[in-house]
Amino acid sequence: xxxxxxxxxxxxxxxxxxxxxxxxxxxxxxHKYLLLLATSxxxxxHRLGVIVARKNVKHAVQRNRxxxxxxxxxxxxxxxxxxxxxIVMARKGVDTLDNQTLSTIVRQxxxxxxxxxx
RNA sequence: GGAGUUGGUCAGGCGAUCGCUGUGCGCAAGCAUGGAGGAAAGUCCGGGCUCCACAGGGCAGGGUGCCAGGUAACACCUGGGGGGCGUGAGCCCACGGAAAGUGCAACAGAAAGGAAACCGCCACAGCGACCCCGGUUGCUGUGGUAAGGGUGAAAAGGUGCGGUAAGAGCGCACCGCGCGGCUGGCAACAGGCGUGGCGAUGGUAAACCCCACUCGGAGCAAGACCAAAUAGGAAUCCAUAGCUGCGGCCCGCAGUGGAUUCGGGUAGGUCGCUACAGGCAGGCGGCGACGCCUGUCGCAGAUGAAUGAUCGUCCACGACAGAACCCGGCUUACGACGAACUCUUUUU
Numbered sequence: 179x180x181x182x183x184x185x186x187x188x189x190x191x192x193x194x195x196x197x198x199x200x201x202x203x204x205x206x207x208x209h210k211y212l213l214l215l216a217t218s219x220x221x222x223x224h225r226l227g228v229i230v231a232r233k234n235v236k237h238a239v240q241r242n243r244x245x246x247x248x249x250x251x252x253x254x255x256x257x258x259x260x261x262x263x264x265i266v267m268a269r270k271g272v273d274t275l276d277n278q279t280l281s282t283i284v285r286q287x288x289x290x291x292x293x294x295x296x
Numbered sequence: 297g298g299a300g301u302u303g304g305u306c307a308g309g310c311g312a313u314c315g316c317u318g319u320g321c322g323c324a325a326g327c328a329u330g331g332a333g334g335a336a337a338g339u340c341c342g343g344g345c346u347c348c349a350c351a352g353g354g355c356a357g358g359g360u361g362c363c364a365g366g367u368a369a370c371a372c373c374u375g376g377g378g379g380g381c382g383u384g385a386g387c388c389c390a391c392g393g394a395a396a397g398u399g400c401a402a403c404a405g406a407a408a409g410g411a412a413a414c415c416g417c418c419a420c421a422g423c424g425a426c427c428c429c430g431g432u433u434g435c436u437g438u439g440g441u442a443a444g445g446g447u448g449a450a451a452a453g454g455u456g457c458g459g460u461a462a463g464a465g466c467g468c469a470c471c472g473c474g475c476g477g478c479u480g481g482c483a484a485c486a487g488g489c490g491u492g493g494c495g496a497u498g499g500u501a502a503a504c505c506c507c508a509c510u511c512g513g514a515g516c517a518a519g520a521c522c523a524a525a526u527a528g529g530a531a532u533c534c535a536u537a538g539c540u541g542c543g544g545c546c547c548g549c550a551g552u553g554g555a556u557u558c559g560g561g562u563a564g565g566u567c568g569c570u571a572c573a574g575g576c577a578g579g580c581g582g583c584g585a586c587g588c589c590u591g592u593c594g595c596a597g598a599u600g601a602a603u604g605a606u607c608g609u610c611c612a613c614g615a616c617a618g619a620a621c622c623c624g625g626c627u628u629a630c631g632a633c634g635a636a637c638u639c640u641u642u643u644u
Contacts, residue, residue: 184315191600227600238337238618242604246316250605253315277605 184253190227207291211272221261230268240273
């Protein structure tokens, strides 16, 4: 039985944590609308960070929507594999997708990322 | 029915599952409960709050600009006045001063500001022409003339009658304008009376400017507190042994040590942080904005940043859009609903 919760320990909490990922990207998954970067964190769980640039998604409502969906997908994933720090970045145009489509894309990219790492 | 004007209300509902976050209770697991907007937006005004600056006054610079009121305050709101638009309900107005000074106005036009005769009109003079012999007319000159033509966004009060050689505020009537009382109004202003013939007061002040009133600066990353590690500082105490330098060596001198305390202060953390110019209901005062009183409610507080996802169901099939110290406005974006009023068409 998986734990679907999303507590603070599962998030990247400060600039330093983000910096570590950016400085040592081990795996990446690229898509027209988003980009995933990841590096192992030597913990027993994954951690997630989301970046949505104002430049790419103009409206705050749309930025929030993107983050929520990414988190939603994240907490439904299997967390048994060795811990990864993952950053999900939005690209221009994501705000044109509906929730369903966006969820599917994020899920696919996530599988790709975990698969290539394993 | 159509077209329109004004002022309002709501912002998908319910259920299930999985989450996020504040608070309360609990050792904990957990349980209970609260959790975006009318614009949260643009950051354009006004305040509160915080720190800095500040005797008083002036200059510079900015803002506001019909009057009265409301307010913590405003550039907002209410009521009133004036002007403009609309058949109307209604709407719009940067609405002080051009008789302090400086400046600006393309082109056109004769002339554009103490104006100007291009054409025209009129008088007189000279030289002609014609004839019915004192009239008509042509040219030139000297004057008069702002009525007409023409230019312009604008040509110096307007219209009419009189008047005149032709004209002209030259005279008169009405309208407009200036000045002085009077009446009404807190006032802006309105009405009416008298008076001036109006060669002075043209326009532009979102041109400089003048006048009146008004304004200190920065902003919650404000600011307050706690406070590591490391480096450096001050004081006290201990050790003055060893090492380094000066020196041939000794003495000596300078530097280097340990402990404790203190102050500054970085990372990090806590506070500021949501309870108030508060919402709702009723009463009273006021045309109203609003004020006063009583009752009642507790209504986000995050900090990589929560308020969501999926499914079911109902309907009018859901627009614009996401708090970041807090309020009051303005502006912009936008879906739906009902109300009052106006104009118009058709029918009875």
